[in-house]
Amino acid sequence: MPVEVVGVKDVLNGLETIDDNMRVKIRTAIDPLMRGVALKAKGFVKNNGGVLSGWVKPISSEITYKPFPKYDSDEARRGIGYNPGYSKIKKNGFQVSNYVYNNSRPGSIYETAGRLHPQGRAPFEFRTSYGEGGTYSKQSAKSRKYIEYKSNNPFASAQFIDALEPVTVQPKIKGTRGGGRKTKGRLVYKAWAQDSGKVYDAILQAIDNTATDFTKLTYIKKIPKKKAA
Secondary structure: OOOOOOOHHHHHHHHHHHHHHHHHHHHHHHHHHHHHHHHHHHHOOOOHHHOOHHHHOOOOOOOOOOOOOOOOHHHHHHOEEEEEEEEEEEOOEEEEEEEEEEOOHHHHHHHHOOOOOOOOOOOEEEEEOOOOOEEEEEOOOOOHHHHHOOOOOOOHHHHHHHOOOOOEOOOOOOOOOOOOHHHOEOOHHHHHHHHHHHHHHHHHHHHHHHHHHHHHHHHHHHOOOOOOO
């Protein structure tokens, strides 16, 4: 039984147009949403009075080593922004990269502190006992934490992290990759956790609109022109 495949030539001729249209539609759809993520992330930055007082103290000029960066809320907000990225043609389609960045040192620390070591990097660890809360126990003298730790206050990092709000975990969105430790945060990642669903929906809608437009264009081309009387 013969099988007739209709429209292949039209589709092949229109693939390049589809790519261009889809890139434009996706960028147009998500650009304002991504700018909104950046703006929301800036709103999550704590004012100087909202963090430990020792973090906002001026750094002594007598320090000869690279100091822990002083917190400044204005600097942290300035370090957050949006970049429309680039478009890249790939074998199986194309890639549109848009991202919100956080590139100040104090802002990055506020964003990610404690997501790898929730109890801080110190020669002590908090161990829980069944029905009795927990206690701090000293790490082995041979452990890397113990060897590299130089603070006069062994609980400094734990106290620093405890004073911050918990990092936000990304929600599960059907059809997308899962989050993981590196997508937890308090500023950009917190804003993304709240708005990522809207961004993904906008991308899917842009793809649907592109397919609809292409179908209409192909249908119009197939309608025979009427001969002049």
